[in-house]
Amino acid sequence: xxxxxxxxxxxxxxxxxxxxxxxxxxxxxxxxxxxxxxxxxxxxxxxxxxxxxxxxxxxxxxxxxxxxxxxxxxxxxxxxxxxxxxxxxxxxxxxxxxxxxxxxxxxxxxxxxxxxxxxxxxxxxxxxxxxxxxxxxxxxxxxxxxxxxxxxxxxxxxxxxxxxxxxxxxxxxxxxxxxxxxxxxxxxxxxxxxxxxxxxxxxxxxxxxxxxxxxxxxxxxxxxxxxxxxxxxxxxxxxxxxxxxxxxxxxxxxxxxxxxxxxxxxxxxxxxx
Numbered sequence: 001x002x003x004x005x006x007x008x009x010x011x012x013x014x015x016x017x018x019x020x021x022x023x024x025x026x027x028x029x030x031x032x033x034x035x036x037x038x039x040x041x042x043x044x045x046x047x048x049x050x051x052x053x054x055x056x057x058x059x060x061x062x063x064x065x066x067x068x069x070x071x072x073x074x075x076x077x078x079x080x081x082x083x084x085x086x087x088x089x090x091x092x093x094x095x096x097x098x099x100x101x102x103x104x105x106x107x108x109x110x111x112x113x114x115x116x117x118x119x120x121x122x123x124x125x126x127x128x129x130x131x132x133x134x135x136x137x138x139x140x141x142x143x144x145x146x147x148x149x150x151x152x153x154x155x156x157x158x159x160x161x162x163x164x165x166x167x168x169x170x171x172x173x174x175x176x177x178x179x180x181x182x183x184x185x186x187x188x189x190x191x192x193x194x195x196x197x198x199x200x201x202x203x204x205x206x207x208x209x210x211x212x213x214x215x216x217x218x219x220x221x222x223x224x225x226x227x228x229x230x231x232x233x234x235x236x237x238x239x240x241x242x243x244x245x246x247x248x249x250x251x252x253x254x255x256x257x258x259x260x261x262x263x264x265x266x267x268x269x270x271x272x273x
Contacts, residue, residue: 019131019206020061020190021124028067028124032058036115044157047086047116049170051093054118056172059101060191060228063176065131066183067124072098072105074120077113090116101176134188135207139233141257142242144175147196151224172228178249179230185238192229197222197266199231207233210262217256223268233259 021030034054036042045053055072062069074094078087098105103122135141153163153170163169179189188207192199200211234242239255246253 019065021065021067021122023065023067023126023129023131026125026127028062028065028126028129029121030058030061030065030124031119031121032061034118034120036117041157042116045170047089048093048096050116051090051118052097053093053170053172054120055094055097055103055122056174057193057226057228058120058122059097059103060172060174060193062122062124063174063179064189064191064230064232065124065126065129066180066189067126067129069101069103069122069124071123072103072108072120073123074105074108075118076108076110077115077117078110079115080112128183130183130186130189132188132190132203132206135203135209135233135259136187136235137209137259137261138236139187139209139259140236140239140255141200141211141231141233141259142253142255143192143196143229143231144178144246144251144253145173145227145229146252147192147221147227147229148224150226151220154226168228169226172226174228175230175249175251178245178251181245181249182232182234182242185241186232186234189230189232192227192231193225195223195225195227195268196231197268198225200264201266203231203233204264207259208263209259211257211264212260213257215256219268222266 021028032054034040034050034057040050059069094105149167150169153167156163188203190199190203196217204210243253
């Protein structure tokens, strides 16, 4: 049993639950937890990198709903062993992400703990939110960039091997300018945090469609989580417009399937540390 999914179902009568964030009265509210030994090991990343990523993965949720992040609330459980220098390093990561995306950190909570646990809430604004339920039959499905490197790098970390500081597992790259420009031409979107196959199952449930794949996608690509690439659907009439915008922003497009009648399920597990 998927306990996370089962727990979420207990609140399924609430219509705003089910997307990357909750859209209410022009605002999107999104929240992510980033806990030591659940989402990261302290020896893999610096405190600055940990704080930065904890913000970025949440900002990604706002972007794929076509929302502009405005404010952040931080909840940080701090180990008693941390020094003032450690706390400065941690704060630098939060401030770096906030500065890059024009976000104001407006409050939160701090507690003492045995390990580092972070929860981030992002408040964003949009006049035209994009949801997971918008895929129409015959829409094309596309993801940006290259998938598979995060899974590969995570496996290297488990083997106590080094990975590049530029790895997407350490520092996700969000292509917000590209996304905001294609937003008028797409029908549904989400980010790839748990792996392409797992996200497609979510998209299928929300939009009540199945997918016809143009070519086989291997597990190394389909089950690589923590990529934070953009998964989206669009009407074929907008293909050239989207290609033109992608070329402008130097974004690789991977058009891999068409929406059809039916439903899509995967036997693969969501893949992230």
